[in-house]
Amino acid sequence: MTQLSDLDSSLKINDSYRFLLTYLKLIEQNETLALPTGTEKASIIDEWKEVLPQSCLIASKGFLSDLTELWMDLVNECSVHASTLTISDCIFQLKQIRKKGNNVNVSSGISDAYRQEIEILTKIPKVIENIDEIYKKAIKEKDAQTFLLTYVEEQLVNQSEIFPKSTLIEQIQEFWKERIKEKQLKAKETFILDLSRAFFNVALAVGIPRNRTILEAIYVKLKEKKEE
Structure with a gap:
């Protein structure tokens, strides 16, 4: 059957x-x-x-x-x-x-x-050069999509899936606050909210990245959106 x-x-x-x-x-x-x-x-x-x-x-x-x-x-x-x-x-x-x-x-x-x-997947970089500068520029230019895409690339390179495990926007915001703090970066609440919404939207469409298959699907979706 x-x-x-x-x-x-x-x-x-x-x-x-x-x-x-x-x-x-x-x-x-x-x-x-x-x-x-x-x-x-x-x-x-x-x-x-x-x-x-x-x-x-x-x-x-x-x-x-x-x-x-x-x-x-x-x-x-x-x-x-x-x-x-x-x-x-x-x-x-x-x-x-x-x-x-x-x-x-x-x-x-x-x-x-x-x-x-x-x-798209074959072009995932093995090493992301000047990643801190990319993050800083994304924050400065209020470009939450680039920040999220870079973070996803970083997780793919590191073969990890460190992401929010919830689709509650408040918990997603707390996650990004912690990640930004860990990277010794500073971002306004408005940027963190934009970043959280960007993650929420892609997680809703594809799923919470609990494995590499979902993470790759998120990466493709973000790359396609960036190239639109």
């Missing part, structure tokens, strides 16, 4: 086909899961973010893009709106798509968005 934990396994290896097949099988087993009903890629991606189980919220932008393209191919293959498909139809047609190699993710195994994420 297919288990919810099988979704996590598919997610870890970025296999959108296996993930969607598992997802559909779980629904067939009467698991309470929902499917997107939109027709535009952007809206479907947003729907996936809403309906995926809590453990799958670390799904990267590239993975969600692949999953959405595969879902759209599946809907198109059936030539009906997603909300009218039976689960058995979905599973059958998905396997047919796999056999035909119609989907770009199935045939090539990786999307442009995922390639971009891999590229």
Whole structure:
């Protein structure tokens, strides 16, 4: 019998086909899961973010893009709106798509968005030069995003996950006050609040960084935001 934990396994290896097949099988087993009903890629991606189980919220932008393209191919293959498909139809047609190699993710195994994420992760520095100056400049310029991104980079380099363990804004603020004090830096309350909100937003979207997988997902999200 297919288990919810099988979704996590598919997610870890970025296999959108296996993930969607598992997802559909779980629904067939009467698991309470929902499917997107939109027709535009952007809206479907947003729907996936809403309906995926809590453990799958670390799904990267590239993975969600692949999953959405595969879902759209599946809907198109059936030539009906997603909300009218039976689960058995979905599973059958998905396997047919796999056999035909119609989907770009199935045939090539990786999307442009995922390639971009891999590229970002491969550029994580081994050493961060002048890190104290970067922190000072970020505080001076009231750039909480750069401060947070640099801190995440520092944790990746040090292979640690020292972050707030709560999403309560007051506790997050206390955490950053302590970290800034430890680094012998000075920052105004307004900066600490901005920094806390920046962390809150990314933790809400990706998850509290309790392991390297989540930390890397946060890093990618922050880098993408900085490059927008």
